[in-house]
Each structure stands twice: as C-alpha cells, then as structure tokens.
Amino acid sequence: MATKTVPEALTAPTQGFEGAPPFPDDVPTAPLLRLSLARLIDRDPDEVDRFGRACEDLGFFYLDLTGPGDSLLADADQLFRVGAELFDLPLKEKKKYDFMHKQSYFGYKGYGANVVDRSGNLDRNEFYNVSKDDIFGVSDPWPAPVVLDSRRALLKSFIGSAHGIVTLVLQLLNDRLNLPPNTLQDMHRLEGQSGDQVRFIKAPPQPLDDRRTSLGEHSDFGSVTVLFNRLGGLQVLPPGRDAQWCYVKPLLNHAIINLGDAMVKFTNGLLRSNIHRVVAPPGEQADHTRYSLVYFNRPENDVLLKRLDGSDRIPPLEKDEVEEGINSKDWIIRRALGHRIALFGKDALNYDRIRGTEEQSQRAYL
Numbered sequence: 001m002a003t004k005t006v007p008e009a010l011t012a013p014t015q016g017f018e019g020a021p022p023f024p025d026d027v028p029t030a031p032l033l034r035l036s037l038a039r040l041i042d043r044d045p046d047e048v049d050r051f052g053r054a055c056e057d058l059g060f061f062y063l064d065l066t067g068p069g070d071s072l073l074a075d076a077d078q079l080f081r082v083g084a085e086l087f088d089l090p091l092k093e094k095k096k097y098d099f100m101h102k103q104s105y106f107g108y109k110g111y112g113a114n115v116v117d118r119s120g121n122l123d124r125n126e127f128y129n130v131s132k133d134d135i136f137g138v139s140d141p142w143p144a145p146v147v148l149d150s151r152r153a154l155l156k157s158f159i160g161s162a163h164g165i166v167t168l169v170l171q172l173l174n175d176r177l178n179l180p181p182n183t184l185q186d187m188h189r190l191e192g193q194s195g196d197q198v199r200f201i202k203a204p205p206q207p208l209d210d211r212r213t214s215l216g217e218h219s220d221f222g223s224v225t226v227l228f229n230r231l232g233g234l235q236v237l238p239p240g241r242d243a244q245w246c247y248v249k250p251l252l253n254h255a256i257i258n259l260g261d262a263m264v265k266f267t268n269g270l271l272r273s274n275i276h277r278v279v280a281p282p283g284e285q286a287d288h289t290r291y292s293l294v295y296f297n298r299p300e301n302d303v304l305l306k307r308l309d310g311s312d313r314i315p316p317l318e319k320d321e322v323e324e325g326i327n328s329k330d331w332i333i334r335r336a337l338g339h340r341i342a343l344f345g346k347d348a349l350n351y352d353r354i355r356g357t358e359e360q361s362q363r364a365y366l
C-alpha cells in the first residue's frame with residue numbers, strides 16, 4: 001500500500017502542541033481520513049459516508065473536535081498535566097495501585113510489566129487505568145492517589161464527553177448497519193457496568209542506540225477508542241500482506257478514533273479493529289517524554305461478543321461456524337492481563353493464547 005502521500009493530513013492544521021518539536025515530514029504516515037465532529041452531528045451525508053468507509057477500511061480516523069468538542073479538548077489538556085503529575089509520584093506509591101493480582105486491569109501498570117513481542121522483550125511505558133464505573137458511582141471506588149482522587153470532577157467531565165463521542169459513533173454505525181434502533185447504544189450505556197476506562201500513558205525517551213517498541217502490537221479489545229496524542233510514535237499496520245507500519249501524525253484539536261475487537265465480532269468482520277503499536281517518537285521528538293491519554297469504551301460486562309442479528313449488512317457466519325460466546329468482561333480481562341510476565345511467566349509470550357481479531361484485521365481487500 002502506498003503510504004507516502006497523505007492528502008488528508010496535508011490539508012490539516014500544522015502542529016502546535018506546546019513545547020513539542022514538529023512531527024517530521026519524511027516518515028511514512030497512515031492515510032487516516034479526517035472527519036469533523038460538527039459535520040457528523042449535523043449528519044452531513046458526505047461526512048457520514050466517509051465515516052462509514054473509515055470504519056470498514058482502516059478502523060481508524062481523525063476526528064476534528066473544534067466547536068462541539070471544545071470542552072473535551074480542554075479537559076484533555078488538563079488531564080495531560082494530571083498525567084505528568086501522576087507519573088512523577090514515587091514508584092513505591094504508584095505500585096500500591098497495581099491491582100493485577102486482584103484480576104483487575106484498573107490502576108497502575110509499571111514500566112516493563114508486559115511482554116511486547118514473541119521474543120519476550122518488555123514494554124517501555126507505564127500506564128494507569130481509571131474505571132468509568134468508579135468515577136460514575138456504578139461500582140465501588142478503587143483506592144487511588146490524591147492526584148487522581150482530587151480530580152474526580154474533571155475525570156467525570158472528560159468521561160462524559162468522551163462517552164458522548166462514542167455514542168455518536170455507535171449511533172452512526174447502528175444506522176449504517178440497519179440494526180434495530182439503539183442496538184449498539186443499549187449495549188454501551190454510560191450507567192451500565194463495563195470495563196470502560198481512561199488510560200494515562202507515559203513513555204520516557206529511549207537510548208539512541210536502543211530504540212524499539214514501547215507498546216506491543218495489538219488491536220484494541222473493546223468497542224470504540226478515543227485517543228489523544230501529542231508526540232508521534234503510534235503506528236498502524238494497514239491491511240494486506242505487504243503492509244508496512246506507518247505513523248499516525250498527531251493533529252492539533254483532533255482525537256484519533258479507532259474501533260476495537262468487539263465491533264469486529266458484532267459485525268462478523270465487516271468493521272475493522274486495526275493492529276497498532278507504539279514505538280519511539282520519530283525525529284527530534286524521540287528525545288521527549290511521550291504522554292498519551294485514552295478513553296476505552298467496551299461493551300457492558302455481560303454482553304456476548306457474537307455476531308448481531310437483525311442487520312441485512314452483517315455477513316452471515318460460515319456454514320457450521322460456531323462462535324466462542326465469551327462475554328465482554330471475560331474477554332477484556334483475558335486480553336488486558338494476558339501479557340503480564342508476573343502473572344503468566346513464559347506463557348505471557350504466547351500470543352495465540354489470548355488472540356483478538358488480529359487475523360481479520362490483516363485480511364486484504366480486492
């Protein structure tokens with residue numbers, strides 16, 4: 001796939017992230033469509049059509065939040081600062097909030113806790129997951145450092161807005177798939193119990209002579225992801241056998257939206273959950289600490305990850321094909337904790353054990 005020319009990104013506003021060196025213009029970038037939240041809210045027919053194509057072809061697109069998404073952008077800006085404060089806490093304090101031994105992926109994951117490839121290399125980032133259910137009082141609260149506990153109102157505002165974006169995406173997909181009204185939205189209610197979470201990520205600069213993957217290749221596990229990037233480093237692997245990893249260039253005032261495995265399962269592969277990973281930021285950006293902020297939306301805990309009935313667009317199962325029938329909660333736990341070396345030792349290297357929809361993601365068109 002040709003990856004050098006990216007008309008969409010060329011027409012986008014130039015970088016203006018505070019203090020960040022520019023994203024270089026000599027690295028291959030992914031041909032993500034650039035969609036406008038305002039136009040999607042207005043159901044502009046061309047924009048809705050481009051949206052549908054983006055979800056089927058790459059499963060990733062930029063969303064310009066200017067206007068209706070201004071408060072989400074402002075919350076994200078504040079949360080980037082909270083993220084920096086959070087990771088500045090002493091390691092001993094952060095480790096108190098690693099809940100993996102309670103079979104939970106909420107809370108802190110230390111640097112190097114996950115295997116990133118089949119050779120057993122370890123990750124180069126730390127992250128912290130905050131549960132939507134906790135912040136909205138749908139579940140008991142998790143213990144949290146003051147840096148986060150004192151920001152519950154901000155987190156609530158951010159989650160409410162990010163979930164609003166997710167709901168719009170689900171409405172548009174529900175319409176496109178001709179599913180019975182609200183089928184997708186009713187499986188992803190803000191007040192339902194789910195694994196939805198905000199993730200703060202920090203990846204420090206890597207040594208010049210030893211730069212590699214900081215977050216291993218994966219497809220997201222849930223339904224819709226809303227991602228905020230400042231520095232480059234995120235890469236997607238477009239579909240097709242000869243595909244090459246390409247960077248996703250961060251754009252000011254835009255979120256990066258991508259679909260997860262659940263959407264592939266619901267639509268029997270019609271929608272795409274694309275493989276991606278994070279490497280050292282390109283060019284001069286490599287000397288800077290990379291922070292990112294993510295909202296992961298997942299189906300409610302008891303939803304079965306199976307092909308949905310009631311759509312004339314979702315392809316039928318193969319003859320005699322039987323689906324696994326795993327629920328969302330178990331699927332997310334299996335996928336989220338499966339690469340923890342402390343939990344699984346050598347088995348953490350076995351990618352097939354906790355496979356998502358990667359094979360479908362790599363299938364070629366034509």
Ligand SMILES: O=C(O)CCC(=O)C(=O)O
Nearest residue numbers: 201220229234278292294
């Ligand atoms: O940091 C990023 O840009 C992407 C993170 C990501 O893909 C993830 O946490 O699933």
Ligand SMILES: [Fe+2]
Nearest residue numbers: 218219220276
């Ligand atoms: Fe991801």
